[in-house]
Amino acid sequence: MKIVVLAGGLSPERDVSLSSASLIANALLSEGHEVALVDVYEGIESLIDLEGSFARPNSGHQFEYVVPDKAPDLDELIHKNSGRKALVGPKVIEICTLADVVFIGLHGAMGENGQLQALLDCFAIPYTGTGYCGSLLAMDKDLSKKLLRQAGIPTADWIMLDRDSDSKSAIINSIGFPCVIKPIHCGSSVGISIVEEPESLLSALDEAFKYESQVLAEKKIVGREFSVGVLDGTTLPAIEIIPKQGFYDYKNKYQKGMATEICPAPVSEEQARRLSEYTMAAHQALRLGAYARIDFILGQDGEFYCLEANTLPGMTPTSLLPQEAAAVGISYNELCDRIVKTAFQEKLN
Numbered sequence: 001m002k003i004v005v006l007a008g009g010l011s012p013e014r015d016v017s018l019s020s021a022s023l024i025a026n027a028l029l030s031e032g033h034e035v036a037l038v039d040v041y042e043g044i045e046s047l048i049d050l051e052g053s054f055a056r057p058n059s060g061h062q063f064e065y066v067v068p069d070k071a072p073d074l075d076e077l078i079h080k081n082s083g084r085k086a087l088v089g090p091k092v093i094e095i096c097t098l099a100d101v102v103f104i105g106l107h108g109a110m111g112e113n114g115q116l117q118a119l120l121d122c123f124a125i126p127y128t129g130t131g132y133c134g135s136l137l138a139m140d141k142d143l144s145k146k147l148l149r150q151a152g153i154p155t156a157d158w159i160m161l162d163r164d165s166d167s168k169s170a171i172i173n174s175i176g177f178p179c180v181i182k183p184i185h186c187g188s189s190v191g192i193s194i195v196e197e198p199e200s201l202l203s204a205l206d207e208a209f210k211y212e213s214q215v216l217a218e219k220k221i222v223g224r225e226f227s228v229g230v231l232d233g234t235t236l237p238a239i240e241i242i243p244k245q246g247f248y249d250y251k252n253k254y255q256k257g258m259a260t261e262i263c264p265a266p267v268s269e270e271q272a273r274r275l276s277e278y279t280m281a282a283h284q285a286l287r288l289g290a291y292a293r294i295d296f297i298l299g300q301d302g303e304f305y306c307l308e309a310n311t312l313p314g315m316t317p318t319s320l321l322p323q324e325a326a327a328v329g330i331s332y333n334e335l336c337d338r339i340v341k342t343a344f345q346e347k348l349n
């Protein structure tokens with residue numbers, strides 16, 4: 001098949017995306033596909049032949065992207081592109097229409113909130129994973145918690161906060177302390193703080209409101225953390241995540257050796273079954289697609305509380321979902337291949 005892997009974008013997570021998308025692109029090449037890796041924001045230079053942009057299998061071509069040691073300067077990137085604010089660069093749609101399937105290798109905002117999926121739908125271009133509606137629902141932590149509750153899936157009590165109102169009283173009168181403050185549309189634990197006592201609330205709010213104006217406060221669930229992947233309508237074995245220090249924050253997620261990950265997670269058969277049931281129910285309630293990953297914490301009352309759903313879970317070979325796939329004998333290359341084939345199959349149906 002001919003595949004365009006879309007990555008990068010005008011997002012603070014663009015470098016992480018380009019780096020993991022190169023690994024996905026190489027996996028697809030090894031599986032015999034023709035692959036083009038395209039930065040959705042930068043697009044393709046006008047003189048480049050689009051057909052010639054696809055690397056062929058067995059040509060010895062390898063994609064590589066080294067993540068710079070400083071965060072990307074998005075203003076500089078916009079400046080380099082003549083001040084263009086449009087999120088989709090030149091010829092991106094054109095090259096996508098040449099592909100049998102587009103692999104969405106983006107992280108954060110545009111790839112995750114449904115915008116890109118809706119755009120591809122308008123051009124009848126098949127793409128991997130969740131559609132625009134599920135992407136939007138899963139990206140909004142307030143909306144998704146409402147839907148999870150409605151579907152009978154436990155999720156921690158929460159309230160929405162207003163920048164100007166008295167958050168402290170609102171929290172004391174509802175969920176109490178300790179609580180977790182989070183912006184509702186971020187990922188990678190960005191802007192999230194665990195607030196153990198009221199005195200630390202102010203700095204947590206400042207941090208969260210830095211990222212967006214919609215912030216929630218959620219009851220802190222004390223207990224073990226798990227994540228469960230879904231692939232082609234079934235759950236993968238759960239993985240347990242044990243950060244060496246603190247919670248599963250940005251540093252513990254992306255720096256090597258900061259968290260221990262055990263897959264399959266050491267839980268009882270009954271617990272594994274319950275995790276799997278909640279995951280499938282969440283998958284349905286949030287209208288997720290062929291692959292996704294759902295996060296949980298096991299509370300001290302023995303209940304699993306769903307934190308959120310991820311429609312673009314990390315996809316490096318050592319990320320959580322690929323580790324879960326490996327536990328049932330699906331290699332990283334096979335996993336990437338299956339995700340693409342399912343998307344192609346959906347187009348035929």
Ligand SMILES: Nc1ncnc2c1ncn2[C@@H]1O[C@H](COP(=O)(O)OP(=O)(O)O)[C@@H](O)[C@H]1O
Nearest residue numbers: 156180187188189190219220221247248307308
């Ligand atoms: N209610 C909670 N109780 C305890 N820990 C939490 C809670 N909510 C979030 N966390 C911690 O913060 C991390 C990130 O939260 P999550 O809701 O999954 O957001 P993100 O989209 O940033 O991954 C979780 O993996 C967990 O370690």
Ligand SMILES: [Mg+2]
Nearest residue numbers: 188295307308
């Ligand atoms: Mg999470």
